[in-house]
Amino acid sequence: MKKNSVLIILGILLGLNLLAWVAVWELAGSGRLEVTFFDVGQGDSILIETPQNQQILIDGGPSGERVLEKLGKEMPFWDRTIDLIILTHPERDHMAGLLEVLKRYEVQNILWTGVVRDTAEYQEWEKLIGEEGANIYIAKAGLRITGGPTSLQIWGRSDLNILYPFESLEGRALKDSNNTSIIARLVFGQTSFLFTGDALKSVEGQLLNRDKQSVDSDVLKVGHHGSKTSTVQEFVEAVSPEIAVISAGKDNSYGHPHQETLDTLVKYGITILRTDLAGNIKIISNGQDYFPRIQN
Numbered sequence: 602m603k604k605n606s607v608l609i610i611l612g613i614l615l616g617l618n619l620l621a622w623v624a625v626w627e628l629a630g631s632g633r634l635e636v637t638f639f640d641v642g643q644g645d646s647i648l649i650e651t652p653q654n655q656q657i658l659i660d661g662g663p664s665g666e667r668v669l670e671k672l673g674k675e676m677p678f679w680d681r682t683i684d685l686i687i688l689t690h691p692e693r694d695h696m697a698g699l700l701e702v703l704k705r706y707e708v709q710n711i712l713w714t715g716v717v718r719d720t721a722e723y724q725e726w727e728k729l730i731g732e733e734g735a736n737i738y739i740a741k742a743g744l745r746i747t748g749g750p751t752s753l754q755i756w757g758r759s760d761l762n763i764l765y766p767f768e769s770l771e772g773r774a775l776k777d778s779n780n781t782s783i784i785a786r787l788v789f790g791q792t793s794f795l796f797t798g799d800a801l802k803s804v805e806g807q808l809l810n811r812d813k814q815s816v817d818s819d820v821l822k823v824g825h826h827g828s829k830t831s832t833v834q835e836f837v838e839a840v841s842p843e844i845a846v847i848s849a850g851k852d853n854s855y856g857h858p859h860q861e862t863l864d865t866l867v868k869y870g871i872t873i874l875r876t877d878l879a880g881n882i883k884i885i886s887n888g889q890d891y892f893p894r895i896q897n
Contacts, residue, residue, distance in 0.1 A: 633885055634759055634787075635648075635649070635650040635886075636886075637675060638822070638881065640671075640879075641663065641664060641668055641671065643663060643694055644664075644698070645659070645822075646660050646662040646695075646698060647660065647822065648671070649761075656682075657685045657761070658686050658687070658699075660688060660695040661698025662695070663693055663694045665697065665700060668699075672706075681705075681706055682708075683702065683709070685710040686710070686712070687711075687740075689782045689799070690781050690798055691720075691723050692779065692799065693720070700729060703729040709735055709736065710735055710738065712738045712744075712763075713739070714740050714766060714778075715770060715771030716771075716773050716775055717772060739769050740766065742767045745763070760788045761787050761788075762787075763783060764808060764815055764816070765782070767811070780801050782798025789888055790888025791888060792820075793817070793819050797823070797824040799824060801830045801831055802830060805831065806833065818840050819843055820843070821844070823848075823866075826855070832865055837869055842871055843871065845871045846876075847875045847876070883895075
């Protein structure tokens with residue numbers, strides 16, 4: 602009996618020791634940047650995991666159950682903290698999933714536009730972020746998330762630069778917020794990603810008029826699920842991506858992605874990756890090169 606008790610205790614201690622070493626390894630950082638475009642149906646949700654093992658979640662898709670399942674597979678079971686949530690714009694297919702994330706995880710920082718919508722999801726969003734106790738920031742061009750004056754975490758060689766909106770939109774009430782989407786460019790070493798939310802062609806044109814060089818990126822998250830209302834040819838030329846990721850649901854009623862958008866991307870020889878066809882799409886960067894992986 603005593604022998605069995607000793608073995609059980611030794612087993613528990615060994616298990617705890619292994620968990621401790623795993624935690625130490627996680628805290629040490631992987632040295633890689635991982636960007637995962639979740640397959641959440643007809644919506645957007647993107648998880649960025651920095652070399653220091655910090656997590657940034659851009660949008661949550663239309664379903665809390667779906668995004669929680671995806672996070673549960675990507676993040677260690679003991680990690681219940683998300684360093685930064687970004688809501689690109691308060692439409693259901695980007696915001697609804699974040700409501701459940703706020704209930705289940707401790708969120709340290711929240712970045713959004715402050716645009717007001719008259720919907721039940723929006724009212725719950727306002728309630729939850731008010732209760733969360735996170736640092737809340739209103740997005741506008743020029744904000745650079747690297748630590749320092751924003752008091753966000755310092756992410757080594759990775760910088761997240763906000764390109765749009767050009768000014769604070771806090772408190773503005775709109776019936777359709779797609780064209781207020783936060784556009785952000787993530788840079789890690791020599792690799793770069795452009796996240797465009799649901800911004801339309803008119804905003805793409807404004808960005809080009811302001812600074813064409815600012816959008817040049819290796820990976821483009823195609824605007825508005827591949828709708829023909831986004832991804833104008835001049836914008837694709839300026840971004841000049843090697844990979845374009847389209848987040849859309851299977852057999853969606855909107856006809857996304859539109860053939861016009863696909864034709865534009867094909868014209869420039871861009872590799873197209875689609876969540877409706879491939880499932881989760883993960884792109885891993887070591888700061889020099891990047892490697893796409895499909896995760897069904």
